[in-house]
Amino acid sequence: MVDRTGRQADASEQIRVVVVDDHVAVRLGLAGSLGRLPSTAGLRVVAQARTTTDLKRVLKENACDVIVLDLILDDASDPAETVAELVAGDYRVLVYSIADNPRLIRRALAAGAHGLSRKSESLAETAEKIRQVAHGQTLVSTEILAMIDGDQAFVEARLSNREREVLTLYVSGIDVPQIARRLYITENSAKEYLRRIRTKYSEISRPAPSKVDLLRRAIEDGVVPPIQPQ
Amino acid sequence: MAESRWVGSPASVTLGIALLIDRMMAGYNVISWLPSVPYARTELVRAQWWWVAVFCTGLVGTTVLMVIRAARTQSVRAPAVAYALLTLGAVATAPWGLPEVPTAREPWIWWLIGPSVVCAAIWAGLAWGTAYGAVLGFCFAVFRTTSAGGSADLRTAISQGLFAPAAALAIAAVALGMLKAARRADDLAQTAYAREAAAAMDRALAAERDQLDRLVHDDVLTTLTAAAHVQDGAAVEATKSLASATLVKLDELCSKAETDGAVTLSGLVQLAQTSALQVSPAVLFGTALPESLDGERLPAAAAEALLASTREALRNAVRHARARHVAVNWRAIREGPLLRLSSRVEDDGAGFEIGSVPADRLGLRLSMAERMRDAGGTCSVSSERGVGTTVELAWTGASTAPDSPTRGPRPRAMHALPADFPVTQLMTLTWLLVGVGIFLGLLNANRFIEVAPAVLAMVAMCALAAVVLHAGRSLRLPTWAALSSLALIAAVAGLMDFTLPKDRWPDAALWHFYPLQLVLVVLAIRRRIKIAVVGLLVLTVCYGWWSLRSDFGWTGLVIAVFGPAVFLLLAIIVTRRLRAIARRQDLAHQQEIVAAEESAGWYAARVQRSLWVADLIETASTTLTRIAAADRDIPVPLKTEARLLEAGLREALVARNVMSDELAEVTDAARRRGVSVTFVDSRRGPVPPIVGRAVTSEVRAALQSSAVQKVVVRLGPGPHQVTSVVYQDGARTRLTTIDETGSWRSEEIESSG
Numbered sequence: 001m002v003d004r005t006g007r008q009a010d011a012s013e014q015i016r017v018v019v020v021d022d023h024v025a026v027r028l029g030l031a032g033s034l035g036r037l038p039s040t041a042g043l044r045v046v047a048q049a050r051t052t053t054d055l056k057r058v059l060k061e062n063a064c065d066v067i068v069l070d071l072i073l074d075d076a077s078d079p080a081e082t083v084a085e086l087v088a089g090d091y092r093v094l095v096y097s098i099a100d101n102p103r104l105i106r107r108a109l110a111a112g113a114h115g116l117s118r119k120s121e122s123l124a125e126t127a128e129k130i131r132q133v134a135h136g137q138t139l140v141s142t143e144i145l146a147m148i149d150g151d152q153a154f155v156e157a158r159l160s161n162r163e164r165e166v167l168t169l170y171v172s173g174i175d176v177p178q179i180a181r182r183l184y185i186t187e188n189s190a191k192e193y194l195r196r197i198r199t200k201y202s203e204i205s206r207p208a209p210s211k212v213d214l215l216r217r218a219i220e221d222g223v224v225p226p227i228q229p230q
Numbered sequence: 231m232a233e234s235r236w237v238g239s240p241a242s243v244t245l246g247i248a249l250l251i252d253r254m255m256a257g258y259n260v261i262s263w264l265p266s267v268p269y270a271r272t273e274l275v276r277a278q279w280w281w282v283a284v285f286c287t288g289l290v291g292t293t294v295l296m297v298i299r300a301a302r303t304q305s306v307r308a309p310a311v312a313y314a315l316l317t318l319g320a321v322a323t324a325p326w327g328l329p330e331v332p333t334a335r336e337p338w339i340w341w342l343i344g345p346s347v348v349c350a351a352i353w354a355g356l357a358w359g360t361a362y363g364a365v366l367g368f369c370f371a372v373f374r375t376t377s378a379g380g381s382a383d384l385r386t387a388i389s390q391g392l393f394a395p396a397a398a399l400a401i402a403a404v405a406l407g408m409l410k411a412a413r414r415a416d417d418l419a420q421t422a423y424a425r426e427a428a429a430a431m432d433r434a435l436a437a438e439r440d441q442l443d444r445l446v447h448d449d450v451l452t453t454l455t456a457a458a459h460v461q462d463g464a465a466v467e468a469t470k471s472l473a474s475a476t477l478v479k480l481d482e483l484c485s486k487a488e489t490d491g492a493v494t495l496s497g498l499v500q501l502a503q504t505s506a507l508q509v510s511p512a513v514l515f516g517t518a519l520p521e522s523l524d525g526e527r528l529p530a531a532a533a534e535a536l537l538a539s540t541r542e543a544l545r546n547a548v549r550h551a552r553a554r555h556v557a558v559n560w561r562a563i564r565e566g567p568l569l570r571l572s573s574r575v576e577d578d579g580a581g582f583e584i585g586s587v588p589a590d591r592l593g594l595r596l597s598m599a600e601r602m603r604d605a606g607g608t609c610s611v612s613s614e615r616g617v618g619t620t621v622e623l624a625w626t627g628a629s630t631a632p633d634s635p636t637r638g639p640r641p642r643a644m645h646a647l648p649a650d651f652p653v654t655q656l657m658t659l660t661w662l663l664v665g666v667g668i669f670l671g672l673l674n675a676n677r678f679i680e681v682a683p684a685v686l687a688m689v690a691m692c693a694l695a696a697v698v699l700h701a702g703r704s705l706r707l708p709t710w711a712a713l714s715s716l717a718l719i720a721a722v723a724g725l726m727d728f729t730l731p732k733d734r735w736p737d738a739a740l741w742h743f744y745p746l747q748l749v750l751v752v753l754a755i756r757r758r759i760k761i762a763v764v765g766l767l768v769l770t771v772c773y774g775w776w777s778l779r780s781d782f783g784w785t786g787l788v789i790a791v792f793g794p795a796v797f798l799l800l801a802i803i804v805t806r807r808l809r810a811i812a813r814r815q816d817l818a819h820q821q822e823i824v825a826a827e828e829s830a831g832w833y834a835a836r837v838q839r840s841l842w843v844a845d846l847i848e849t850a851s852t853t854l855t856r857i858a859a860a861d862r863d864i865p866v867p868l869k870t871e872a873r874l875l876e877a878g879l880r881e882a883l884v885a886r887n888v889m890s891d892e893l894a895e896v897t898d899a900a901r902r903r904g905v906s907v908t909f910v911d912s913r914r915g916p917v918p919p920i921v922g923r924a925v926t927s928e929v930r931a932a933l934q935s936s937a938v939q940k941v942v943v944r945l946g947p948g949p950h951q952v953t954s955v956v957y958q959d960g961a962r963t964r965l966t967t968i969d970e971t972g973s974w975r976s977e978e979i980e981s982s983g
Binding site: 023024025026028031032036074098120122123168169171172173174178181182 | 448456460461464468469471876880910912940942944954956958977
């Protein structure tokens with residue numbers, strides 16, 4: 001677990017969560033559930049915030065490990081700016097969204113968010129994602145893959161035919177072992193193609209260990225279409 | 231506008247040019263009478279009475295009629311045709327109707343040939359005009375050789391018979407060229423307008439959709455997910471109050487629906503097609519709408535009733551009729567001042583007996599018939615068991631004319647002529663006329679005092695044509711070319727002064743008159759009006775020097791200068807009018823787009839929104855009401871319902887490029903069975919209907935199996951990226967790829983090594 005100072009925490013410690021959402025039902029729902037069910041053990045909501053101003057105040061008063069952040073708040077704040085500010089302060093951020101607005105999600109991920117959880121996912125799934133983010137992982141989901149897949153210019157400009165084929169199958173919902181068999185390659189090769197997509201950036205001293213990082217690099221390089229603030 | 235022979239839509243570029251041509255034609259006719267008046271006075275008193283009664287009265291009458299109609303902006307077609315026919319009759323019967331005339335000059339009816347050929351060519355086209363000119367020229371040449379025509383020699387007769395129709399055809403060709411260009415410009419403007427109106431509506435629709443999405447996202451989906459996950463008492467209370475607040479917002483949105491405005495017919499049809507394909511991509515959509523009615527507007531309330539009722543009929547057919555084919559056809563016709571619009575939904579399904587349907591299931595009667603009646607329309611349903619059902623929805627009413635009537639193309643630039651001015655045609659004609667002039671000059675070379683200056687003048691004339699038709703970078707003639715043309719005009723006219731006879735009128739030996747007139751016209755068109763006026767003065771000096779030193783005196787000078795002066799004046803008027811039309815069109819064009827954006831698109835988007843809101847309320851309000859009214863805890867079945875409803879609404883947002891009512895129904899049923907159905911939509915626009923049909927049928931087939939556990943539908947990002955459907959059950963995975971033509975390929979993928 002990594003706290004805001006970057007110190008690796010003991011796995012047995014509770015993970016401190018701050019929930020930011022403008023809907024009280026969502027805040028209360030998460031606060032009431034996390035840590036109380038077996039599937040959410042080890043998590044504790046230490047504070048809630050309705051707006052970014054609330055969040056700043058709450059963060060001054062409470063130490064926390066993961067911020068669960070709704071994408072659209074009724075203070076009309078820019079999610080990308082909020083995420084960038086939090087990441088700069090060494091916080092780990094899990095975007096918690098309905099997941100219907102790829103543009104906003106892409107902006108948030110490009111700004112450094114560590115993962116994405118849909119509000120419709122079960123509490124157990126969301127809890128697991130909070131844990132992974134707290135332990136320093138950066139998450140990959142279908143939505144994130146779809147965003148790389150949907151960025152045609154990037155895919156065409158940067159990926160070889162084989163890499164594109166692997167990515168397309170991956171986004172289509174096919175597992176790595178099945179991809180390997182379909183393309184008559186070994187499972188390791190299939191994984192290697194997925195790794196190579198990231199390595200393309202690593203080779204130029206800009207490591208992209210995850211697809212989220214890869215997406216960040218793509219946006220930094222302008223290969224992703226221009227993103228307009230809403 | 232009382233009537234127009236040119237166009238169906240009011241105040242287009244074509245109409246402006248047509249009106250201009252009508253007026254110029256009437257003016258040209260009047261002017262052509264003037265030089266003939268001195269001759270006519272002496273000749274007509276000795277003419278046969280029947281000839282005077284029929285032809286002179288007829289020609290004067292039709293000319294007066296043309297002037298009156300042109301002044302009242304009415305078409306001059308009928309008098310123009312009569313004028314052409316009367317002139318032909320007059321020339322053909324002249325040997326018997328007119329007295330003998332001296333050979334030295336043209337008979338007065340020669341002056342009528344030009345306007346007649348222009349009338350004929352503009353009425354029937356250049357080919358028929360040329361044929362008419364040839365017949366008329368031939369008749370005149372024959373008449374000219376008779377004693378009544380002055381017993382002229384063959385060379386004079388041919389020259390005069392050739393010159394007048396050729397000159398007139400040049401004028402007609404320019405006029406017809408302008409008209410053709412104007413029509414093409416109108417067509418282009420119509421297309422551009424349709425495109426811009428469609429784009430404006432797309433923008434308005436996107437704005438409305440965004441607003442609604444935000445509501446769905448923020449409130450409806452959040453309420454449903456909160457309800458699905460809620461655990462403790464405080465959260466239940468918060469969820470219940472969120473559900474109540476959401477219901478209030480939905481009601482407000484519904485009551486805010488504004489349907490006071492007007493939508494364009496083309497906009498309505500665009501919405502109708504989208505909404506039909508959203509019911510099911512298998513619906514066959516057809517239209518019979520004359521293009522001229524595209525811009526007609528109808529009240530938004532009528533549009534909404536037609537759209538909503540059509541969709542209701544389509545849903546009934548797709549859901550309940552078990553039909554193989556469902557088709558919807560939109561038709562529009564104009565009946566006098568009224569617009570009649572109908573939408574006909576037909577299926578070849580089970581059908582039913584109308585009388586046997588219970589009152590509480592008369593959705594079609596109540597919702598469609600009532601809705602149509604409220605909007606001033608009608609709804610009729612016919613059905614037969616085993617044959618199918620037809621629903622006919624119709625609305626008739628006055629169309630709302632747009633405030634800004636003109637649709638025109640953008641001119642090339644404010645200082646230039648309108649788009650598509652026939653520059654090439656004008657150049658060709660100028661060269662042609664120079665050629666004809668030189669040919670006539672050479673034919674009459676025996677009349678020159680000396681041949682050498684005439685030949686030099688012909689060479690100078692060729693140089694002059696080359697200079698004024700110099701392509702250059704813009705329409706405006708370069709200064710060097712404009713000044714050179716002045717020098718060459720002086721050279722041609724001056725050289726001819728030395729060689730033209732001074733004791734008798736040279737007739738066709740004045741070969742350079744008409745080409746020089748055309749040169750002045752070209753100068754005016756090429757934005758060198760001042761140079762053209764100076765050119766006219768140069769001509770006046772040169773002609774005056776010759777005429778005043780010969781037997782013709784001031785009369786000769788007036789006759790010589792009359793033509794160029796009139797032509798130059800006409801050219802100046804024409805170019806100024808064309809520029810004015812171009813400016814007006816540009817302004818109107820802007821206004822039209824703004825109007826289209828602000829009214830039609832705006833109202834169409836609201837009509838569409840009211841349908842979306844109605845859908846949303848129908849889908850979500852029951853569940854939201856039950857959540858709001860829940861007791862201390864939200865029961866598990868309601869949580870499940872909320873989760874399923876959230877998934878359906880979310881997919882409708884996320885996968886809107888392929889989602890239809892039919893697909894939503896199929897996937898919802900599967901989710902209720904516990905199947906995981908996911909849409910990954912990377913596409914930027916809707917899939918073609920053929921792909922939508924293939925996806926729906928593939929998903930339906932995949933979900934029919936009871937063993938299915940997971941289905942993933944992926945829409946590739948671009949038009950050339952395939953769409954895929956992955957099906958998984960415990961033992962196998964199947965991947966189906968569908969290309970843009972709707973053809974598909976399916977393969978099994980091994981699940982275990």
